[in-house]
Amino acid sequence: MTTVTTGSAIDERRVLLLHGPNLNLLGEREPEVYGTATLADHVHTAEQTAAAFGIAVEAYQSNHEGDLVDRIHAARGRCAAIVINPGAFTHYAWSIHDALAAFDGPIVELHLSNPNAREPWRHTSVVAPVASGTICGFGAAGYELALAAVARLLGPTGET
Numbered sequence: 630m631t632t633v634t635t636g637s638a639i640d641e642r643r644v645l646l647l648h649g650p651n652l653n654l655l656g657e658r659e660p661e662v663y664g665t666a667t668l669a670d671h672v673h674t675a676e677q678t679a680a681a682f683g684i685a686v687e688a689y690q691s692n693h694e695g696d697l698v699d700r701i702h703a704a705r706g707r708c709a710a711i712v713i714n715p716g717a718f719t720h721y722a723w724s725i726h727d728a729l730a731a732f733d734g735p736i737v738e739l740h741l742s743n744p745n746a747r748e749p750w751r752h753t754s755v756v757a758p759v760a761s762g763t764i765c766g767f768g769a770a771g772y773e774l775a776l777a778a779v780a781r782l783l784g785p786t787g788e789t
């Protein structure tokens with residue numbers, strides 16, 4: 630079991646950025662579908678975008694469903710929002726659906742490609758019903774869009 634140390638208070642400006650299986654291979658194969666940027670490149674883009682809104686990003690990738698569930702649990706009461714590209718888990722991982730349903734805060738589902746324009750089995754998302762919204766088909770720009778969406782949903786910092 631993966632245990633993530635949790636603080637006692639929610640950080641209203643901290644976002645969990647989750648990636649599912651095979652996304653660690655980005656930039657190595659299928660550039661015509663997923664682009665040439667690596668996962669590290671996308672995380673960097675997300676961090677830069679988030680920083681402009683005064684938001685910190687906590688990024689994690691796993692090829693294992695339970696690891697992602699554990700991370701979602703650990704974000705409860707600690708992170709204000711979640712951005713998740715669940716990879717192929719999008720289409721069948723009900724445990725991720727259930728974990729996200731137990732999270733109080735905005736959830737943005739993110740995909741590099743547009744699964745709805747691909748094979749029929751990609752047209753179903755078990756994450757979409759528990760997401761605030763989905764950003765898909767915009768490639769690397771999706772990271773900027775997703776973090777901007779989170780910033781909009783969280784509202785201003787309250788700092789003067």
Ligand code: CA2
Nearest residue numbers: 651652654655658716717740741742751
């Ligand atoms: O478009 C997306 O972001 C996806 O979430 C990517 C998933 C796919 O199963 C979803 O339908 C849509 C697959 C990610 C696989 O990533 C690879 C990266 C490099 C080489 C091979 C696979």
